[in-house]
Amino acid sequence: LTSGLESAWTKLKGEEVLTKENIVEPMRDIRRALLEADVSLPVVRRFVQAVSDQAVGTGLIRGVKPDEQLVKIVHDELVKLMGGEVSELVFSKSGPTVILLAGLQGVGKTTVCAKLANYLKKQGKSSMLIAGDVYRPAAIDQLVILGEQVGVPVYTAGTEVKPSDIARQGLEEAKKKKIDVVIMDTAGRLQIDKAMMDELKEVKKVLKPTEVLLVVDAMTGQEAAALVTTFNVEIGITGAILTKLDGDSRGGAALSVKEVSGKPIKLVGRGERMEDLEPFYPDRMAGRILGMGDVLTFVEKAQEVMRQEDAEDLQKKIMSAKFDFNDFLKQTRAVARMGSMTRVIGMIPGMGKVTPAQVREAEKSLKIMEAMIEAMTPEEREKPELLAESPERRKRIAQASGKTEQQVSQLVAQLFQMRVRMKNLMGVMEGGSMPTLSN
Ligand code: GDP
Ligand code: MG
Numbered sequence: 001l002t003s004g005l006e007s008a009w010t011k012l013k014g015e016e017v018l019t020k021e022n023i024v025e026p027m028r029d030i031r032r033a034l035l036e037a038d039v040s041l042p043v044v045r046r047f048v049q050a051v052s053d054q055a056v057g058t059g060l061i062r063g064v065k066p067d068e069q070l071v072k073i074v075h076d077e078l079v080k081l082m083g084g085e086v087s088e089l090v091f092s093k094s095g096p097t098v099i100l101l102a103g104l105q106g107v108g109k110t111t112v113c114a115k116l117a118n119y120l121k122k123q124g125k126s127s128m129l130i131a132g133d134v135y136r137p138a139a140i141d142q143l144v145i146l147g148e149q150v151g152v153p154v155y156t157a158g159t160e161v162k163p164s165d166i167a168r169q170g171l172e173e174a175k176k177k178k179i180d181v182v183i184m185d186t187a188g189r190l191q192i193d194k195a196m197m198d199e200l201k202e203v204k205k206v207l208k209p210t211e212v213l214l215v216v217d218a219m220t221g222q223e224a225a226a227l228v229t230t231f232n233v234e235i236g237i238t239g240a241i242l243t244k245l246d247g248d249s250r251g252g253a254a255l256s257v258k259e260v261s262g263k264p265i266k267l268v269g270r271g272e273r274m275e276d277l278e279p280f281y282p283d284r285m286a287g288r289i290l291g292m293g294d295v296l297t298f299v300e301k302a303q304e305v306m307r308q309e310d311a312e313d314l315q316k317k318i319m320s321a322k323f324d325f326n327d328f329l330k331q332t333r334a335v336a337r338m339g340s341m342t343r344v345i346g347m348i349p350g351m352g353k354v355t356p357a358q359v360r361e362a363e364k365s366l367k368i369m370e371a372m373i374e375a376m377t378p379e380e381r382e383k384p385e386l387l388a389e390s391p392e393r394r395k396r397i398a399q400a401s402g403k404t405e406q407q408v409s410q411l412v413a414q415l416f417q418m419r420v421r422m423k424n425l426m427g428v429m430e431g432g433s434m435p436t437l438s439n
Pocket of ligand 1: 103104105106107108109110111112188243244245246247269270271272276
């Protein structure tokens with residue numbers, strides 16, 4: 001999508017104002033780019049129309065180039081199309097909040113149950129999961145395992161009980177335990193069918209859920225519009241969760257959901273780990289689509305991961321060139337926790353595409369660094385100079401960590417380089433380039 005839109009902008013270079021004529025070609029590119037991103041055709045049509053009307057209708061703002069103005073209009077329209085603001089989850093004022101998850105098979109419902117519980121836990125809310133996929137015993141086991149992983153109870157009643165009865169029993173149990181949020185997992189099908197819809201309707205009747213969230217795989221593509229429409233008409237949804245946004249998908253589904261159902265995307269899944277669930281920010285998604293990179297998401301993640309005081313402390317150290325191996329370790333671990341390197345790199349403008357091989361390489365090098373730093377004494381970690389001066393120390397670390405002396409030397413050299421490069425990290429916040437962790 002990004003490259004298609006970029007060519008749209010370049011066509012406007014040198015133009016003085018936006019006219020009906022000179023936007024024809026850029027708009028054709030935008031249209032094609034959106035279709036390639038799997039946005040459904042009616043949505044694309046309405047979008048292009050809205051942008052064209054606005055582009056020609058608005059006079060040129062002084063000091064803003066026509067191509068910049070068109071970017072702005074497209075950006076704002078994209079944001080509007082995706083709901084404008086962040087849509088928060090709604091919580092019930094009395095009794096437990098009930099969240100019913102629906103969606104086709106394999107989209108990530110069961111994973112979302114546990115991710116969501118984990119997400120709510122961070123907000124101080126207790127949850128209980130209800131295993132409502134009775135068609136595959138493995139589905140129940142999967143939920144139980146994920147529940148254990150995030151430390152929340154899972155209500156199960158085996159495969160012989162009707163989902164609506166399981167829902168009723170589970171809800172009672174949650175009320176007894178004074179659980180804040182009940183999350184019900186349901187069975188999906190490969191395609192929409194009547195039995196699935198009937199079952200969901202029945203469960204919904206019993207649970208009277210606060211939220212009915214449709215889980216949509218970001219790869220769904222063109223069919224997303226029809227899918228969302230059907231679920232919304234049949235059972236009535238309050239929002240959607242877009243999963244697998246970390247994959248290769250172009251994310252076109254994100255543009256269709258709100259447009260066809262009037263319901264917002266509330267959360268996005270960006271990976272298989274329990275931490276990989278975040279609010280959906282329409283403006284960031286629009287920025288990403290337009291090739292501005294997801295800078296804000298990156299910055300926010302970095303801040304969340306390195307707690308505030310750590311970040312400030314780190315900044316001071318960077319400024320005073322005292323950045324040591326402890327900081328290095330904290331930093332590399334923070335990056336690792338932020339998720340796969342692809343995601344982080346993908347969020348940085350101008351970094352382009354990263355191959356899976358490069359990602360694996362980067363992750364491997366993080367592991368190697370960690371092993372070597374862990375083999376250092378506290379004093380060595382604080383005073384990297386000790387290692388720079390002593391081949392004996394480097395040799396000892398190489399042996400203890402199972403790496404070569406050359407690797408240790410490289411690491412030491414890298415730390416000193418990092419001291420310089422870390423200063424540039426501050427530049428990232430203003431859209432500069434990111435210092436890489438490995439060479
Ligand atoms: P369900 O059939 O809807 O319950 O789907 P599952 O929760 O079992 O997920 C199906 C597969 O998708 C599993 O292998 C998950 O690990 C994977 N998955 C779920 N969410 C994400 C995501 O956001 N990103 C990626 N990459 N994989 C995901
Ligand atoms: Mg499942």
